[in-house]
Amino acid sequence: MKRIDIDTFVIYTVFIKKPHKTYDFKRFRKERSMKKTLTILLCAILVIGTFLGSISVATAEELSGSFHILAGVTSSLGLKAVFAEYQKTHPNVEMDLVTFETVTDFETLMTTAIASNTMPDMYIHQLSSVTTQYAQEGYLMDLGAAGVMDQLIDGDTSLIKYNDWYFAFPMTTAVSVTLCNKDVLDSLGIELTVDNYPKSMDEFIALLQEVREKGIEYPYGIAGADASSCTAWPFQYMYQVIYGKDPNFYANVLKGEKTWDGEEFRGMFVDYDKIREYVSLDSTAKNMDSLIGDFIMGKTVFYNHVGTGVKNIHVMDPDINILLLPSSFTADPADQTIISGFDEAFSITTAAANPELCVDFLKYCVSPEGSTIFNDVTGYIPTTKGCTSHVDPAYDIVMQVMQAGLLPNSPILSRQWIAGYKELLKSGCQNWMAGESVDSIVTSISEQHTRLMDADPEWVQNFLSSYQWK
Amino acid sequence: MKRNGVKHDFPISLYERSIMVSRSDALIEASRRAQRKNSLLEFGILLPALIFYIAFVIFPLLGGFFYSLTDWNGVSGNFNIVHIQNYGMILKDRYVLEPLMNTFIYAFATTILLNLFGLAMALGAERVCFGKNAFRTLFFIPSVLSAIVVGYIFNFLFSSVLSGVGKNLNWPAMANNLLGDKQYALAMGILVATWKGAGWYMVIYIAGLQGIDQSLYDAADIDGATGWKKFRYVTFPLLAPAFTINMVLAAERAFKEYDLVFALTGGGPGRASELISMTIYNESFTNKRAGYGSALGIVLFLIIVAITLFQMKVLRGREDNARD
Numbered sequence: 001m002k003r004i005d006i007d008t009f010v011i012y013t014v015f016i017k018k019p020h021k022t023y024d025f026k027r028f029r030k031e032r033s034m035k036k037t038l039t040i041l042l043c044a045i046l047v048i049g050t051f052l053g054s055i056s057v058a059t060a061e062e063l064s065g066s067f068h069i070l071a072g073v074t075s076s077l078g079l080k081a082v083f084a085e086y087q088k089t090h091p092n093v094e095m096d097l098v099t100f101e102t103v104t105d106f107e108t109l110m111t112t113a114i115a116s117n118t119m120p121d122m123y124i125h126q127l128s129s130v131t132t133q134y135a136q137e138g139y140l141m142d143l144g145a146a147g148v149m150d151q152l153i154d155g156d157t158s159l160i161k162y163n164d165w166y167f168a169f170p171m172t173t174a175v176s177v178t179l180c181n182k183d184v185l186d187s188l189g190i191e192l193t194v195d196n197y198p199k200s201m202d203e204f205i206a207l208l209q210e211v212r213e214k215g216i217e218y219p220y221g222i223a224g225a226d227a228s229s230c231t232a233w234p235f236q237y238m239y240q241v242i243y244g245k246d247p248n249f250y251a252n253v254l255k256g257e258k259t260w261d262g263e264e265f266r267g268m269f270v271d272y273d274k275i276r277e278y279v280s281l282d283s284t285a286k287n288m289d290s291l292i293g294d295f296i297m298g299k300t301v302f303y304n305h306v307g308t309g310v311k312n313i314h315v316m317d318p319d320i321n322i323l324l325l326p327s328s329f330t331a332d333p334a335d336q337t338i339i340s341g342f343d344e345a346f347s348i349t350t351a352a353a354n355p356e357l358c359v360d361f362l363k364y365c366v367s368p369e370g371s372t373i374f375n376d377v378t379g380y381i382p383t384t385k386g387c388t389s390h391v392d393p394a395y396d397i398v399m400q401v402m403q404a405g406l407l408p409n410s411p412i413l414s415r416q417w418i419a420g421y422k423e424l425l426k427s428g429c430q431n432w433m434a435g436e437s438v439d440s441i442v443t444s445i446s447e448q449h450t451r452l453m454d455a456d457p458e459w460v461q462n463f464l465s466s467y468q469w470k
Numbered sequence: 471m472k473r474n475g476v477k478h479d480f481p482i483s484l485y486e487r488s489i490m491v492s493r494s495d496a497l498i499e500a501s502r503r504a505q506r507k508n509s510l511l512e513f514g515i516l517l518p519a520l521i522f523y524i525a526f527v528i529f530p531l532l533g534g535f536f537y538s539l540t541d542w543n544g545v546s547g548n549f550n551i552v553h554i555q556n557y558g559m560i561l562k563d564r565y566v567l568e569p570l571m572n573t574f575i576y577a578f579a580t581t582i583l584l585n586l587f588g589l590a591m592a593l594g595a596e597r598v599c600f601g602k603n604a605f606r607t608l609f610f611i612p613s614v615l616s617a618i619v620v621g622y623i624f625n626f627l628f629s630s631v632l633s634g635v636g637k638n639l640n641w642p643a644m645a646n647n648l649l650g651d652k653q654y655a656l657a658m659g660i661l662v663a664t665w666k667g668a669g670w671y672m673v674i675y676i677a678g679l680q681g682i683d684q685s686l687y688d689a690a691d692i693d694g695a696t697g698w699k700k701f702r703y704v705t706f707p708l709l710a711p712a713f714t715i716n717m718v719l720a721a722e723r724a725f726k727e728y729d730l731v732f733a734l735t736g737g738g739p740g741r742a743s744e745l746i747s748m749t750i751y752n753e754s755f756t757n758k759r760a761g762y763g764s765a766l767g768i769v770l771f772l773i774i775v776a777i778t779l780f781q782m783k784v785l786r787g788r789e790d791n792a793r794d
Contacts (some may be wrong), residue, residue, distance in 0.1 A: 430738045436652075
C-alpha cells in the first residue's frame with residue numbers, strides 16, 4: 001500500500017466518504033487526481049474564455065456591461081423605449097432601471113445611496129436645488145467634458161450648471177399650465193383659442209363662472225392630499241404675481257428683508273379664496289388619481305399642474321382631448337407670463353462603474369434619433385437639436401405662445417427653494433383648505449421656513465452668495 | 471466502612487479508589503467536551519442570525535446614534551459633530567412635539583381598541599357552534615393585507631362610499647370626506663388600524679383561551695357563576711400572558727406606525743394626522759436634516775423601550791397575581 005497524506009485522508013473520509021475499514025487508497029488517489037485535472041481544466045477554460053471574450057470585445061470596439069439608472073414613472077417608459085433601440089447596436093449592454101414615483105422618493109433613494117456609497121450610475125430627474133447640491137458635493141460628472149451639451153437647445157441653464165460646468169442634460173421643457181378638459185368645454189360651447197383664453201385672474205374667474213352657469217358646479221379641481229397638486233396653484237401664482245412684483249422676493253426672504261407673513265404672500269390666499277368657491281368641498285383629502293378621475297369624467301374641468309401631467313391622463317383615457325393654457329393669475333393681462341423651464345434632466349454620477357458606457361448611452365438618448373423616441377413616448381416638449389418628436393395637441397396654445405414669443409418667460413424651477421419648503425407650503429395649503437385662518441397659516445409657514453433656514457445656514461449662505469440680483 | 475452515606479461491607483483499596491477517581495475524572499472531562507461541542511454547534515447555528523442581526527439592527531442603530539450627534543444633511547460628504555444639540559432642540563420644537571402627541575394618542579387608542587376587539591372576536595369566534603374556522607379566517611384576513619393597500623382602499627372608501635353615506639345622513643364632515651377634516655383624520659387612522667390589526671391579536675387570544683382548563687368553567691358552573699363572572703374571574707385572569715404579549719406588541723407597533731397612515735392621510739390635512747415616524751422621515755429626507763431625523767429616531771426608540779419595560783413590569787405583576 002502506498003503512503004497517503006493523513007490530512008487528505010481525514011478530510012476525505014470525514015467529509016466526503018464515511019470511513020471504511022477496508023478502504024481502497026489506490027482508487028482514492030485516482031479519483032483525487034482526476035478531480036484535480038478536471039479543476040485545472042475548468043479554470044483553464046474560464047481563463048481562456050475570458051481572455052478570448054475580452055479580445056473579441058476589444059476588436060469589435062463594442063461596449064459591454066450594465067448600468068444602473070433611476071428614473072420617474074414617465075421617464076422610465078421613455079428610457080425603456082430608447083434602450084430597446086440602443087440595445088440593437090449594443091447587444092452586450094444591460095440597463096438596470098429603478099423607477100421612483102415622487103421627488104421625495106428620489107431624494108430618499110439618493111440619500112440612502114450616498115450614505116451607503118451605492119449611488120446609481122445615472123439618473124433622470126426634475127432639476128431642483130437638491131440636484132445642484134449633488135453637483136456641489138462632487139457627486140456628478142461634467143457632461144460638458146463628455147461632449148453632449150452641444151445637443152441642447154438654447155435656454156436658461158442656471159439649474160444645470162455649477163461653477164461653469166454642466167452636471168445635467170435636460171430632456172424636456174416643462175410648462176406650468178392650467179389643464180382644461182376640452183371635450184367638456186366643447187360640449188358646453190366654449191371654444192378657447194390663443195386670442196380668447198383667459199389672460200388675467202378676473203378673466204379666469206369669469207370662465208369658471210361661465211362653466212358653472214352651464215351646469216358644472218365645481219369646475220376647478222385640487223387634489224389636496226397631493227403635494228404637487230396642492231402647491232401647483234400657489235407656485236404658479238408666486239412665479240407670476242409675487243415674482244412679477246419683486247423678482248428678488250425669495251432672496252429677500254432669505255436675507256431677512258421680507259417674510260412669508262408679509263402682504264405679498266398673504267395676498268396669494270386672498271386670490272386663492274376667489275378660486276376656492278369653484279372647488280368641490282371634498283378636495284382636501286383628494287389624491288391625484290381621484291382628481292384625474294374627476295377630470296376625465298367631466299366633474300372637474302380645470303386644474304393647475306405641470307404640462308407633463310397630460311401623459312398621465314392619457315394613460316387613463318387615451319381618447320380625452322385636453323387643452324393646456326398659460327397660467328393667468330395676474331390682475332393685469334399685460335403682466336401675464338408663461339411659466340416654463342428645463343426639466344427632467346440626465347446626470348451621470350462620479351460613482352459610475354462604467355462611465356464610458358453611461359456617456360455613450362446618454363449620447364444616444366440626446367441624439368436626434370434617441371430623443372425623438374424618448375419624447376414620443378413621454379410626450380415631453382423636446383430640448384434636443386434635431387428632435388422630431390410629436391408634441392401632444394394639448395400644447396397647441398402653449399406652443400403658439402412660446403414660439404411666437406407672445407409672453408415673457410417666468411422660469412419654472414429656476415427659483416430655488418430651501419429643502420422642505422414645498423412640504424411646508426403643502427401643509428399650509430391643506431390647513432387653509434381645511435378652514436384654518438390665513439393669519440395662522442402664513443405665520444406658521446414663516447416660522448417653519450425660519451426653522452429650515454436655521455437648520456441649514458450653509459445653504460442660505462451659498463444661495464445668497466451666488467444669487468444674481470435682478 | 472461508610473462512604474457517601476452507604477455502608478460498604480468491604481474496604482476499597484487505594485488502587486481501586488484511584489481507578490474510580492480517574493474514571494470519574496475522565497467521564498467529567500468527556501461530558502465537558504461534549505457540552506463544549508454542543509455549545510459550539512449551537513453557536514454555529516446561531517451565528518448566521520447573529521451576523522444578520524448585528525449587520526442590520528445593531529450596526530444601523532449605532533450608526534443612527536452616531537449621526538444623531540451630527541448636523542449631517544443627508545447629502546453632503548461633510549458634517550460637524552454637534553454632540554447632544556439635536557436632542558436639546560427636540561424638546562422645544564413644536565413641529566416635532568405635535569406629531570409626538572398624535573403618536574401617543576394613536577398608540578394609546580389603537581392599543582386599547584386592538585385588544586378590545588381582538589378579545590371580543592376571539593371570544594365570539596370560540597363560542598360559535600358552526601363555521602368557527604370560517605369566522606377565524608374572516609377576522610384574520612385583514613391583518614395579512616399590506617398596510618399600504620389597506621390605506622389606499624380605505625382612502626377610496628372614505629372619498630366615495632362613506633362620502634355618499636354622509637350625504638344621505640346630511641353630515642357635512644362625512645360627506646366631504648372625513649380624512650380631509652382635521653378633527654377626524656387621526657381618529658379615522660385609528661379605526662382603520664383597528665380594522666386591519668384586530669384579527670392578529672384575536673389569534674393570540676384564541677391560543678390563550680384554548681389553554682384554559684375546561685374544569686375551571688365546570689367548577690364555576692357548579693358555583694353558579696354567570697357568563698360575565700366566568701369571564702371576569704376565570705377567563706380574563708388566565709388570559710394574562712396573552713394580554714401581556716398583545717398589549718406590548720400593540721403599543722410597540724403603534725409607535726412605529728408609518729405606512730398605513732401615510733397611505734390613508736399622508737399625515738394631513740396639514741399635520742393633523744402626522745405621526746412621529748413621518749416626522750422622522752420628513753426631517754431626514756425632505757428637510758435634509760438627517761442628523762436631526764436620526765436624533766428623533768433614537769428618541770422614538772427610547773420611548774418604545776421605556777413603554778415596553780413599563781408595560782412588562784405592570785403586566786407581568788398582573789400575571790403573577792393571576793397565578794396566585
